[in-house]
Amino acid sequence: MQTPRPYSETVAIVVEQVAAAVQQAITESGQTVQAVARGSAVPQSTLHNKLNGGRAFTVEEIAKIARYLEVPFAALAAPSVAA
Numbered sequence: 001m002q003t004p005r006p007y008s009e010t011v012a013i014v015v016e017q018v019a020a021a022v023q024q025a026i027t028e029s030g031q032t033v034q035a036v037a038r039g040s041a042v043p044q045s046t047l048h049n050k051l052n053g054g055r056a057f058t059v060e061e062i063a064k065i066a067r068y069l070e071v072p073f074a075a076l077a078a079p080s081v082a083a
Contacts, residue, residue, distance in 0.1 A: 015056045021079035022062070023051050025069050040068035 005013075026036050033051065037044035042061050050057050057065075059077070066073045 011056075016053060017079050018057055018062065018077060019051050019053055021076045022057065022065055025065070025071050025076060029069050031069075036065060036068060040064040 026033060029036070033047055034044055036042075037047045042064055046061070049055060050061070062077045063073055066076050
């Protein structure tokens with residue numbers, strides 16, 4: 001039986017996966033981070049910081065970005081599950 005990861009390590013992995021999924025969705029949309037920030041009403045500095053792993057995205061931020069990019073919320077919020 002495999003030893004479970006510590007909670008903080010699991011959270012860090014999820015934060016990285018969500019940031020990667022958001023970055024991929026932005027790239028696939030052909031838009032810039034600035035355009036997505038404007039269109040989703042997530043401040044550009046916040047979006048940039050969170051894409052670079054500075055902090056975790058909030059559920060509200062993920063919802064705004066998903067809505068703007070017209071992608072399923074789960075594709076951004078739970079990328080390992082949605083894949």
